[in-house]
Amino acid sequence: MAYTLLGPDGRPYASRTPGVLGGHRRLKIYGRLDCPAALRALARGGYTAHRVFFADVDTAIAAGYRPCAVCSRAAYREWRAGLAN
Numbered sequence: 001m002a003y004t005l006l007g008p009d010g011r012p013y014a015s016r017t018p019g020v021l022g023g024h025r026r027l028k029i030y031g032r033l034d035c036p037a038a039l040r041a042l043a044r045g046g047y048t049a050h051r052v053f054f055a056d057v058d059t060a061i062a063a064g065y066r067p068c069a070v071c072s073r074a075a076y077r078e079w080r081a082g083l084a085n
Contacts, residue, residue, distance in 0.1 A: 005053050008062030012052075019053030023065050026050050030060035031068030038068070 002014045006023075022038055023030035024047065031038060041047035054060040057075075067075035 003053065005055055006059070006063050008059050010063040015055065017055070019055055021054040021057065021060055023052045023054060023060060024050050025052050028065045029068050030054055030057075030065040031071040035068055035071035037070040 002016065003018045004012045005015045005019045007013050020033070021030050022033050022035070024038075024041075027050075038047065042051075054063070054065075066079050069076040
């Protein structure tokens with residue numbers, strides 16, 4: 001089975017392994033696949049068209065995505081603190 005993930009350049013590529021992180025293409029947010037906020041959004045149905053997947057955190061960051069404030073709170077705080085500098 002082939003999975004489509006985003007690479008560090010933000011472009012999709014085929015992978016034999018599924019991504020470990022999910023994200024939202026328009027909001028440029030990444031987080032865990034079991035994130036409560038993402039699961040709620042998916043249940044409402046409007047999120048699916050913008051869903052992307054990443055192999056790891058470094059790839060998501062390189063592609064320009066930020067951590068989710070719900071499921072990746074510590075990483076989000078670090079990201080937020082970096083904006084203040």
